Amino acid sequence: MDKPRETIDQRRRLLVGAAAMTFAAIDLGAKKAARAAVTSFGAIKQIEAGMLNVGYAEEGPADGPPVILLHGWPYDIHTYVDVAPLLAAKGYRVIVPYLRGYGPTRFLSDETIRNGQQSVIAVDIINLMDALKIEKATIGGCDWGARTANILAALWPERCKALVSVSGYLIGNQEAGKQPLPPKAELQWWYQYYFATERGREGYEKYTNDFARLIWQLASPKWNFDEATFARSAAAFVNPDHVAIVIHNYRWRLGLVEGEQIYDAFEKRLAKAPVIHIPTITLEGDANGAPHPEPGVYAKMYSGKYTHRNLTGGIGHNLPQEAPQAFADAIIDVGE
Template identity: 75%
Template sequence: MSDQINSRRRFLRIAAVGIGAMEMSLSGLVRAQSNQSAQGAIAANGATSNASFGQIKQINAGTLNVGYADVGPENGPVVILLHGWPYDIHSFVEVAPILAAAGYRVIVPYLRGYGSTRFLSGKTMRNGQQAVVAVDIIALMDALKIQKAVFGAFDWGARTANIIAALWPERCAGQVSVSGYLIGSPQANKAPLPPKAEFAWWYQFYFATERGRLGYEANRHDFSKLIWQLASPKWSFDDATYDRSAEAFNNPDHVAVVIHNYRWRLGLVKGESQYDALEKRLAAAPVITVPTITMEGDANGAPHPDPAAYAKKFTGKYQHRTIDGGIGHNLPQEAPKAFADAVIDVARM
């Protein structure tokens, strides 16, 4: 009888151990599946994307040595993607592969003052006026022997694409422009805006001061992160995603170019005289005749015009698309498929 009891006890102990191990195994499996699901969700909205462009190429173009990503078939129709402030080429890190898969050659340059783009001469003015950034891109196209391209852009990049489309339409096959028509002038910017709109431009007034220049120089990482948060209030980007782009702000000319850009807009500093004729044409707010799709996120926290205010500036084939789902100012990175689809669609218009 005692042997039977002991045997039964041993069996129960073994069974208990086995059940415990099974529970631990199942628990681990559930956690693993949960983590995989969470990672999939994060990857879907791009919040922790570790995607990279890989090798960045360099080429002398105009007054710059430009750093740029070159993705897709070398002989494909060209798309040029242009970032703004305070962003960099990684705004398009998920857009470019979609376009490359569709057969496009995708060029994504660092603008002057960002990333690996450098001035060829220390004597060149660190100019940020609107015309010179467009001239930079025309020079890049010439250096790469690209006669014509479709442009996809936002922020400073959208203004640059607008200028190229307006002044050099023979170089622009079409454009996707986030926030629409952004060509302006210091003269037009003298007109005061309603208080709410002026408040949205707080950083422009900060940059107009020496305190602002010093503050941005000392705190460019945290300052730019704040702009990201304000401009895209519903975008849950993580530190790794932001830091990947923030590396581009360590460019030695970044602060000088940014400060000059915003001071020039307010007429507080002059540009370079060789661009006066271009700026005069831009001050007349020229219409854009090339095929255009304008886009806006439904949660854009950055200053931006209402689509109805600029629709008539596009006199060629034209569409506007508002992207829902809490999409902010950095639309290409927050909604890469919608942006890539628009680029493909405008190329076919």
């Protein structure tokens, strides 16, 4: 006996609906897998470079155009965990090193001064490029990494193809650091003065993760990072030299501690605020809660091909991690 048409239509609708749900589930699973694929880098590599054994992530073809991406404080290489695969897919060789005092990067000698002054971190990157036999690379950075990227472009332009810098020109000097700022500006640097005290050093050592989490929240007030994301980066602070490097960096800025004489010539050149001549793109988020200069202030510091990009949508200080596609696009565009 023939089945009623409405029964057939009902079953057809049920089958179509079930198929649609299956495909939707597969699509959702694929999207989740894609997101999971970029939650971490592959195996971290190690190489001796200068006075360090440097831990670094590498993605992309070994013969691709080199890109070096530099993290800041209190962050780590995962600032670029979503940027690196975007660039690798475009054929770039992406190197993301742990700075001195972070992750598996270690000093080769116990006798080496745990120096955090600005020029020494740039020297570390030149040594890393030499060790990896990279003659020239596009350099990108955020926070301390942006300062280091600018220093590399200013002092070693022959080693830098192009520059991408979050918050622009961040090169400083001790004399400028000694000058008082208006009270509202000084308030933003509260942690710098905290670190100038022994209480601050002890506090940072005791509450490293709590301190870093607070900075993340203040610097990126609209970035809803979860605990797993924070913990992934906080693992890099479990380094025997982390506290020493951070404290020395901020005390050096105020002229409270000396750097090393072997870097004096670099610091004298940097104190003159050298203009950067290589192609540059600077980036700024609309919700950056950390101290940062206005783009109009530093535009004149770039004399080559130059573009500034403002990002909207609640993007904070850790811009590459909060807006990875925009940062990757800048790296690609600046080299064209």
